[in-house]
Amino acid sequence: MSVTRREFLKTCAVGTAAISLPEALDWETALASTAATPDPIYRSLMAVALDTATKLGATYADMRICRYHVQDVFLRTQTDLRTGNVVNVPRVNESERFGFGVRVLADGAWGFAASPRVEKEEVARVAREAVAVAKTNAALERRPVQLASVKPSEALWRTPFRKDPFAVSVREKIDFLQAINNEVRAVPKLFVVNSSLRARSEHKFFASTDGSYIEQYLQQIIPEYEATAVDFQTRTRRERSYGVPAVTGGWEHVEQARMLENARRVGEECVEHLSAPPVTPGTKDLVILPSNLSLTIHESIGHGTELDRALGYEANFAGTSHLTPDKLGKFRMGSDLVNIVGDRTLAGGLSTCGFDDEGVPTLRFDIIRRGTFVGYQTTRDQAHLIGDQESHACCYADSYDSIPFQRIPNVWLLPGSEPMTLDDLISGVDDGVLIDGLGSWSIDQQRYNFQFGGDAFWEIKGGKKGKMISRVAYQARADEFWRACDGIADSRFWENQGLTGDGKGQPPQTNAMSHGCAPARFRQINVLLTD
Amino acid sequence: MLTRDECRALTEKIIKLAKAEEVAVSVNSTQNCNTRYANNAVTTAGFTSDLSLNIQLTREKRTGAVTANELTDAALERAVRQAETIADLAPPNPEYVEPLGPQTYPDIQAYHEESARARSAQILPAVRSVVEAAEKKQVNSYGYYDVTAEARAIANQLGLFGYHRSTWADYSVTARTLDGKGSGWAQDGAPRVSQVNAQRVASTAIQKCLDSWNPKQLEPGKYTVILEPAALQEMLQFLAFSLGARAADEGRSFLSKKGGGNLLGEKLFGENVSLRSDPFDPRVPGSPWSGGGGFFFGGGGGDWLPAEKTTWVEKGVVRNLIYDRYWAQKNEKKPTPFPPNLIMDGGPATRNDLVASTERGLLVTRFWYIRFLQPQTVQLTGLTRDGLFYIEKGKIKHPVMNFRFNESTVNVLNNIEAMTAAVPVGTDLLPTVKVREFNFSSLSDAV
Numbered sequence: 001m002s003v004t005r006r007e008f009l010k011t012c013a014v015g016t017a018a019i020s021l022p023e024a025l026d027w028e029t030a031l032a033s034t035a036a037t038p039d040p041i042y043r044s045l046m047a048v049a050l051d052t053a054t055k056l057g058a059t060y061a062d063m064r065i066c067r068y069h070v071q072d073v074f075l076r077t078q079t080d081l082r083t084g085n086v087v088n089v090p091r092v093n094e095s096e097r098f099g100f101g102v103r104v105l106a107d108g109a110w111g112f113a114a115s116p117r118v119e120k121e122e123v124a125r126v127a128r129e130a131v132a133v134a135k136t137n138a139a140l141e142r143r144p145v146q147l148a149s150v151k152p153s154e155a156l157w158r159t160p161f162r163k164d165p166f167a168v169s170v171r172e173k174i175d176f177l178q179a180i181n182n183e184v185r186a187v188p189k190l191f192v193v194n195s196s197l198r199a200r201s202e203h204k205f206f207a208s209t210d211g212s213y214i215e216q217y218l219q220q221i222i223p224e225y226e227a228t229a230v231d232f233q234t235r236t237r238r239e240r241s242y243g244v245p246a247v248t249g250g251w252e253h254v255e256q257a258r259m260l261e262n263a264r265r266v267g268e269e270c271v272e273h274l275s276a277p278p279v280t281p282g283t284k285d286l287v288i289l290p291s292n293l294s295l296t297i298h299e300s301i302g303h304g305t306e307l308d309r310a311l312g313y314e315a316n317f318a319g320t321s322h323l324t325p326d327k328l329g330k331f332r333m334g335s336d337l338v339n340i341v342g343d344r345t346l347a348g349g350l351s352t353c354g355f356d357d358e359g360v361p362t363l364r365f366d367i368i369r370r371g372t373f374v375g376y377q378t379t380r381d382q383a384h385l386i387g388d389q390e391s392h393a394c395c396y397a398d399s400y401d402s403i404p405f406q407r408i409p410n411v412w413l414l415p416g417s418e419p420m421t422l423d424d425l426i427s428g429v430d431d432g433v434l435i436d437g438l439g440s441w442s443i444d445q446q447r448y449n450f451q452f453g454g455d456a457f458w459e460i461k462g463g464k465k466g467k468m469i470s471r472v473a474y475q476a477r478a479d480e481f482w483r484a485c486d487g488i489a490d491s492r493f494w495e496n497q498g499l500t501g502d503g504k505g506q507p508p509q510t511n512a513m514s515h516g517c518a519p520a521r522f523r524q525i526n527v528l529l530t531d
Numbered sequence: 532m533l534t535r536d537e538c539r540a541l542t543e544k545i546i547k548l549a550k551a552e553e554v555a556v557s558v559n560s561t562q563n564c565n566t567r568y569a570n571n572a573v574t575t576a577g578f579t580s581d582l583s584l585n586i587q588l589t590r591e592k593r594t595g596a597v598t599a600n601e602l603t604d605a606a607l608e609r610a611v612r613q614a615e616t617i618a619d620l621a622p623p624n625p626e627y628v629e630p631l632g633p634q635t636y637p638d639i640q641a642y643h644e645e646s647a648r649a650r651s652a653q654i655l656p657a658v659r660s661v662v663e664a665a666e667k668k669q670v671n672s673y674g675y676y677d678v679t680a681e682a683r684a685i686a687n688q689l690g691l692f693g694y695h696r697s698t699w700a701d702y703s704v705t706a707r708t709l710d711g712k713g714s715g716w717a718q719d720g721a722p723r724v725s726q727v728n729a730q731r732v733a734s735t736a737i738q739k740c741l742d743s744w745n746p747k748q749l750e751p752g753k754y755t756v757i758l759e760p761a762a763l764q765e766m767l768q769f770l771a772f773s774l775g776a777r778a779a780d781e782g783r784s785f786l787s788k789k790g791g792g793n794l795l796g797e798k799l800f801g802e803n804v805s806l807r808s809d810p811f812d813p814r815v816p817g818s819p820w821s822g823g824g825g826f827f828f829g830g831g832g833g834d835w836l837p838a839e840k841t842t843w844v845e846k847g848v849v850r851n852l853i854y855d856r857y858w859a860q861k862n863e864k865k866p867t868p869f870p871p872n873l874i875m876d877g878g879p880a881t882r883n884d885l886v887a888s889t890e891r892g893l894l895v896t897r898f899w900y901i902r903f904l905q906p907q908t909v910q911l912t913g914l915t916r917d918g919l920f921y922i923e924k925g926k927i928k929h930p931v932m933n934f935r936f937n938e939s940t941v942n943v944l945n946n947i948e949a950m951t952a953a954v955p956v957g958t959d960l961l962p963t964v965k966v967r968e969f970n971f972s973s974l975s976d977a978v
Contacts, residue, residue, distance in 0.1 A: 081781065087625045087626070089624055089626050090624060092595055092617045092621050093596040093597075094597050094614075094617060095597070096597075096601075097598070097600050099600065109576075110573075110574070110575050110576065112575065112576065112577035113577060114581070116580070130577075133576050133577060133650075136650075136655055137566060138573075140655070141573055142570070142572035170617055170621060174620075191782075192781075228783070230782035231782070232787070232789070232790055232791050233790060235789055237783050311570075312707070313569045313673075314569075315707060316674055319977070403577050440912060441902060442900045442901070442913055442914070442935075443900060444916075444935070444976075445899050445977050446976070446978065449935055449974070473904065473912075475935070475973055506565070507563065531904055531910045
């Protein structure tokens, strides 16, 4: 199946045409070919798995052969308390993992097996194992698994990037981090700086008994640094990070991220935070910057609108959701300004790809439309449970030996449709707090009650940004919080923030996705003094 | 899983490829059998095997680390050469520590063939028994049964070699009423599959679910609480993360002394609090060698020192901090490993005694989503979950809507009034404790 740019745009959510959107993904470049790489070895191995499973009674089977490549370069720069000297401690790790997983439906139940030995006999053994698992557990299957239809695809899809981050030398990366650390450390009283660059790729081959054969090369780049300041007399410590959004892309993202240019400011704000006066708790207006609001979106909307949670599949671990299917299309989850989409086609999104891990072409879909909850994240085996004919392509496995299941895609807040700057948002606040960066975060198992911190806070008085303050957390019920949103900055202020390390499932799996947003204002939220 | 001989041959081959340079190798070979279910029906299940090989090669204090999982000669050669390339490009590590020579590791019996042989068919009866018990009581059950078998090996060019196998079976169950107004949870884990008591897990989760139906609302505030072992464990884990000597010495933890230094030897908790680690306890066995060290904890890499019992807190006094080899060397201390488990000496009370002695309080089954609010005071936030009950005049009266708490583990360990004997909870041994003045800060509608 060929996916053209025009068809891709057709899948975009309706009702947003008037809004200036973030940079569009170069889909034609990403979809490098409508025919997958004709790798005869992989094709024959996949045929072994699918044939073996089918002959043993599987009604559906798929196989993923995956190679994961991760390179981490870290640099810690700190003062040796005994000598007063500055020390630079490097660490460089490179990891490659290769293996395959086979998933089958037999007697109406799922079975899965996996191995790191990508060899013909092992593939056949693993396929047999997967069928045996399915048939054993079919005894406790109450409702046979039903898969939403999907057109078979033959395609090659690659993350668009200009400069391969793995091709940039370790020496250049260390030098880059050293320059940042030196700049942060130049701030008096700054104690330690941790900086890192992670490049991660997934090279995946997928085949299914539906007739799909898909090759994808996905590449993430994750730059970070964090400053720590310590006051030994007051036994206080503060951290401050630079909110470089992690993305799918290449080294060019690091070059454009202005990491060095922001280093001095980050260090200065970290030290200033150390002696900043505590917040006066109470009900206040909040202006929240994207580096903080992204996690609030993740926890309250991202997890709250996962269909597997709503159906109870996660009840024994991550929890369920207050957004049950009876609320779909009816429940007021936010103010009229709040439009949130699920979108694995977003340029640079950490979960952006051409196809999900069960071969469904990715798309963009509405989750919150003008404040109303209208859509779930779904997979093929869930769609029919809410009357949908097609999956929203939210299936992902974090490794070849992990069972693919529903994970959060890029879930992002559309920018305001009217011209609105950050200053405009602040000018409308008489008594409030401006919040930046990530701090403490916690939310209940049905996604009602959350409490979030940050790593920098400023008082807002009489419509002006004032002095830095400390020890701030905001606590709210998720739906009341989003209904209190009365201003979202326009697309000039929209940032594609990314999160890594999202955990879910048993056995636990991690996931990365982006939660783009513009600064937004929330009225009369409970602000706490944290310690 | 790889045998001892296979691991020895593999590590020797890698050390040889590294041409007698400084090289440390660790091997991790695992298999996992799991079944997950929801709404009284299986959702996913799998049987997987995996392998991971870590090579850490050092030249003149410059280290390159490579992780791989392909064992062909060509792949191993490639991995070693890549580690060399990185080492050549990396700057020297000023916190470098000389590698350990050969060690004598204790023999810890943690491997059981019955667990290593477990497949879906062996797990299914335990799953079925819970599902049937739930259906009989007209509630939904949600559970996860996981059996892991693991073989690990470590080696270096100086002749150090260690091999260890272990198994662990873990079963957790959540039961929920059909209307979603009640939820209960229970868990059991052990090295042997046959030691996991599925019936007890089922009956506890289902009873908690039924008892927690239709909770009443209480006002947030300070309450006496009875924390069951799972709830205590979740708070104590954050204390274990905070036991590092380096963070304390550098002013970054609750164990930092005002003006500099640490609080080792100071009485920071109640007289009735003693905490230790014991990798040899057969109920919660640890590894024969320690991990620990690491980049953010202070460098020095994997420590690989022989495991030993450690007392962390004795009658409220801090007796040991975690020293990795670098920080220990720098401060002329003996290295202390990261705790493989946490064991808290309990008391003579029964759970019923704790309830009967409570005039007004809350019984907490477990917590959820705990995060640091302030590491300097081990101030945490989190929520109650799966069974919160109001106690009045020595009796459990009714279920209560869940609360968020903002509270410090240090305060909790200073406010313990009584406790039961310790029991296994996950890989720790902990009691049920009665704690005064526990701070609940807001209400949660979650069930």
